[in-house]
Amino acid sequence: MSKTTVSRALNGYPEVNDKTRQRVLEAAREAGYEANPMARSLAVGRSNVLGIIYPLLPADLGDSMFLDVVGGMSEALEAARMNLIIAPVSQANELPSYEQMVRGKRVDGLVVSRTMVHDERIAYLCKAGFPFVAHGRTRLDTPYAWFDYDNESGIRLALGRLLSLGHQRIGLLSAPLQMNFACQRKESFLAMMAEAGLRADPRWMIGDTIDRRSGYQAMQQLLECTDRPTAVVVDNHLSGVGAVRALMDAGIEIGKEMSVIVWGSVADTLVGLDVTTIDQPDARRAGARMSQMLLSLIEGAPAESLQELWQPVLLAGATAGSCPH
Amino acid sequence: MSKTTVSRALNGYPEVNDKTRQRVLEAAREAGYEANPMARSLAVGRSNVLGIIYPLLPADLGDSMFLDVVGGMSEALEAARMNLIIAPVSQANELPSYEQMVRGKRVDGLVVSRTMVHDERIAYLCKAGFPFVAHGRTRLDTPYAWFDYDNESGIRLALGRLLSLGHQRIGLLSAPLQMNFACQRKESFLAMMAEAGLRADPRWMIGDTIDRRSGYQAMQQLLECTDRPTAVVVDNHLSGVGAVRALMDAGIEIGKEMSVIVWGSVADTLVGLDVTTIDQPDARRAGARMSQMLLSLIEGAPAESLQELWQPVLLAGATAGSCPH
DNA sequence: TTGAAAGCGCTAACAG
DNA sequence: CTGTTAGCGCTTTCAA
Numbered sequence: 001m002s003k004t005t006v007s008r009a010l011n012g013y014p015e016v017n018d019k020t021r022q023r024v025l026e027a028a029r030e031a032g033y034e035a036n037p038m039a040r041s042l043a044v045g046r047s048n049v050l051g052i053i054y055p056l057l058p059a060d061l062g063d064s065m066f067l068d069v070v071g072g073m074s075e076a077l078e079a080a081r082m083n084l085i086i087a088p089v090s091q092a093n094e095l096p097s098y099e100q101m102v103r104g105k106r107v108d109g110l111v112v113s114r115t116m117v118h119d120e121r122i123a124y125l126c127k128a129g130f131p132f133v134a135h136g137r138t139r140l141d142t143p144y145a146w147f148d149y150d151n152e153s154g155i156r157l158a159l160g161r162l163l164s165l166g167h168q169r170i171g172l173l174s175a176p177l178q179m180n181f182a183c184q185r186k187e188s189f190l191a192m193m194a195e196a197g198l199r200a201d202p203r204w205m206i207g208d209t210i211d212r213r214s215g216y217q218a219m220q221q222l223l224e225c226t227d228r229p230t231a232v233v234v235d236n237h238l239s240g241v242g243a244v245r246a247l248m249d250a251g252i253e254i255g256k257e258m259s260v261i262v263w264g265s266v267a268d269t270l271v272g273l274d275v276t277t278i279d280q281p282d283a284r285r286a287g288a289r290m291s292q293m294l295l296s297l298i299e300g301a302p303a304e305s306l307q308e309l310w311q312p313v314l315l316a317g318a319t320a321g322s323c324p325h
Numbered sequence: 326m327s328k329t330t331v332s333r334a335l336n337g338y339p340e341v342n343d344k345t346r347q348r349v350l351e352a353a354r355e356a357g358y359e360a361n362p363m364a365r366s367l368a369v370g371r372s373n374v375l376g377i378i379y380p381l382l383p384a385d386l387g388d389s390m391f392l393d394v395v396g397g398m399s400e401a402l403e404a405a406r407m408n409l410i411i412a413p414v415s416q417a418n419e420l421p422s423y424e425q426m427v428r429g430k431r432v433d434g435l436v437v438s439r440t441m442v443h444d445e446r447i448a449y450l451c452k453a454g455f456p457f458v459a460h461g462r463t464r465l466d467t468p469y470a471w472f473d474y475d476n477e478s479g480i481r482l483a484l485g486r487l488l489s490l491g492h493q494r495i496g497l498l499s500a501p502l503q504m505n506f507a508c509q510r511k512e513s514f515l516a517m518m519a520e521a522g523l524r525a526d527p528r529w530m531i532g533d534t535i536d537r538r539s540g541y542q543a544m545q546q547l548l549e550c551t552d553r554p555t556a557v558v559v560d561n562h563l564s565g566v567g568a569v570r571a572l573m574d575a576g577i578e579i580g581k582e583m584s585v586i587v588w589g590s591v592a593d594t595l596v597g598l599d600v601t602t603i604d605q606p607d608a609r610r611a612g613a614r615m616s617q618m619l620l621s622l623i624e625g626a627p628a629e630s631l632q633e634l635w636q637p638v639l640l641a642g643a644t645a646g647s648c649p650h
Numbered sequence: 651t652t653g654a655a656a657g658c659g660c661t662a663a664c665a666g
Numbered sequence: 667c668t669g670t671t672a673g674c675g676c677t678t679t680c681a682a
Binding site for chain 3 (some may be wrong): 035042
């Protein structure tokens, strides 16, 4: 029996005789044989592997949201007989790693996480014509495939809640504004404050709060303002944890003296504290969806048909209360 | 100029003329050429990739220790012009993924994390003769390469401290005992208690505490004992966080009414609380060392020469105090 | 010091 | 339905 027939039998081509196929499958199983994926990729020009290049910042990989998304992706891909790999690289090596991945064709497509407003990785992938899905949007002229939660509507949910509770002096803790989500959330914040006829005091808007420590310090800084805000929106969960901790440590009654709404789940860290939250539901499904999108893209679907915006929701908790007088 | 010469020039073979080499390198750089790693691997039988197969349990990938180790590995490997990939798989697919990796030869070696007392993954790799380094030990007759921190001495440090503070009623919260570290730590605990002539009350030894929730509940359970212990050792940091939280919520004065020593760093979670800790220092260096070990193994070094035991240290904090009367 | 040819393990086009 | 032939892009003998 020839290589060819074996190959066809194993790859489920329709033209092989059922009895032959059975024999081949049986023999393969007994011998524990499995096609060498390298040789296959070389021949067929496809690796059946999707990748994520991930600079190892503990703050991110430790992010349970990211983990859920990746979990959803890998699960969906297992079903599609594809593999997912994460390439952890040093931050300095991020762009070079993209180039290497693309030139080396070790993966058929990439997911780009943590998008920047101006993102050189995405610019490169576009230029190279390499399939990718951006997890988060970016500023770009050419159409590209992306998956994101609606930053604007999320902020509107949060701010709407605070306004309806009577708050007028509202602060914002932002992640670095080069990050697209932080930028969009801040812009939405400013827009909605303006619509409400309120002034967004610059002293109440603190940037670069991306982890617990910086969130903690930012909240301390707000507390020291002579006329401090009565409510604060935090645009990411890690600094949200820090901010809430700062309030606890300062003996502030959260939800009374100061209200807080955090974007992202903090439940597993702040046990027993019911934080009002903007939540991105269905993280695993989101991951599954992104892998489907990437597969479609590889199959040749146009990028402009692969743009998906999911809606965040407000989970009411105890940390957003009426404005004190 | 032939393929052959180009290949030799790029791979730094000594026999090529210096001028030729310069020309080739120049041309390659201009064209942005880089050898196709698939084809290379196929020809040479080596992929220059090392891997970690990782079932996505948030509790683990979120572990900052693991992140540091992986960071150290990838950094060291970048220097050695090797690549590291993490393959996140569903737990059910863990062993099949090992088989696939081995048969597929997509990686030259593997690091096996979270070793079990009886570990089928390691048994399989041994049987298959595939190069691997175990991150943590296991029960096995044949020699294998491993890297671990000394579980016994760590427990001795913790227990020694508590004994010298006068404690006699000491509890232990353990991760599932199939996990090698949990098993060794518990055995050391029992041995040292026996040496000290103390009884290890079964009601004070609670198992399967591997995350915050279970750690929290276990500590609650201890608190409900009619004659509860005066000190507790927790063998992993996640349940350590839960356990400490339980004490805080119960209004127990930690370090006075109840002492706690946790194995693993909890500083980034329990901000502002100075927990007495058994620490595994130099996580990044440990990662670097493990990748070196794996590389040596691939080069043909004997596994029995690649076994490394590092010493944990006790970081004195405020949660271990004298035994109350 | 360079080149020609064989082959790594597979798939795909083309005959039979 | 099955086999033969020709590559995929590289490295590596072996000759020149």
